[in-house]
Amino acid sequence: MKTYSGDLIGTNLHFAIVLSRFNNFIGDRLLEGALDTLHRHGVAEDSVELARVPGAFEIPVVAQELAKTGKYDAVICLGAVIRGATAHFDYVAGPLASSLASIGVTTGVPILFGVLTTDTIEQAVERAGTKAGNKGADVALAAIETANVLKLIRG
Numbered sequence: 001m002k003t004y005s006g007d008l009i010g011t012n013l014h015f016a017i018v019l020s021r022f023n024n025f026i027g028d029r030l031l032e033g034a035l036d037t038l039h040r041h042g043v044a045e046d047s048v049e050l051a052r053v054p055g056a057f058e059i060p061v062v063a064q065e066l067a068k069t070g071k072y073d074a075v076i077c078l079g080a081v082i083r084g085a086t087a088h089f090d091y092v093a094g095p096l097a098s099s100l101a102s103i104g105v106t107t108g109v110p111i112l113f114g115v116l117t118t119d120t121i122e123q124a125v126e127r128a129g130t131k132a133g134n135k136g137a138d139v140a141l142a143a144i145e146t147a148n149v150l151k152l153i154r155g
């Protein structure tokens, strides 16, 4: 049975990262994890470009524009949406995932969802390089694999 399976070699791949500044004490750790993973898998320093946005709510519009350039094999979105005292969390986190998924399907460019959506700061810290790993590193690896499987399919 013919199977398309992307490897984890990032040589010759190009990525854009969209990073929200909100909760940047977490976001910066996710960025570190993503960059470390990309470069350790062969992605060149000058093959990664970064766009910073104020908050997670602004990620989709920027991710879409980056994807539409056709310059990137994938767009990695990073940030941390941490629940507060109001329903605002639901209005930020809720549409974010569906918006990013839609951009990926519409543009044909993988949009990786590396935005933490947590109830507590502790949960975010655990997923930004401590006992629950680093979500930025996780999605960077997923970006390499997805980019490579698409290259196989598209020939």
Ligand SMILES: Nc1c(NC[C@H](O)[C@H](O)[C@H](O)CO)[nH]c(=O)[nH]c1=O
Residues within 6 Å of the ligand: 020, 022, 023, 054, 055, 056, 057, 058, 079, 080, 081, 082, 083, 088, 092
């Ligand atoms: N509360 C968080 C936000 N809120 C800000 C929004 O993302 C947006 O920038 C604002 O509503 C203006 O449009 N953003 C995060 O990334 N994380 C949060 O926890």
Ligand SMILES: CC(=O)[C@@H](O)COP(=O)(O)O
Residues within 6 Å of the ligand: 081, 082, 083, 084, 085, 086, 087, 088, 089, 090, 092
């Ligand atoms: C995710 C948010 O928007 C949230 O952190 C904002 O906090 P609050 O609900 O207390 O205004």
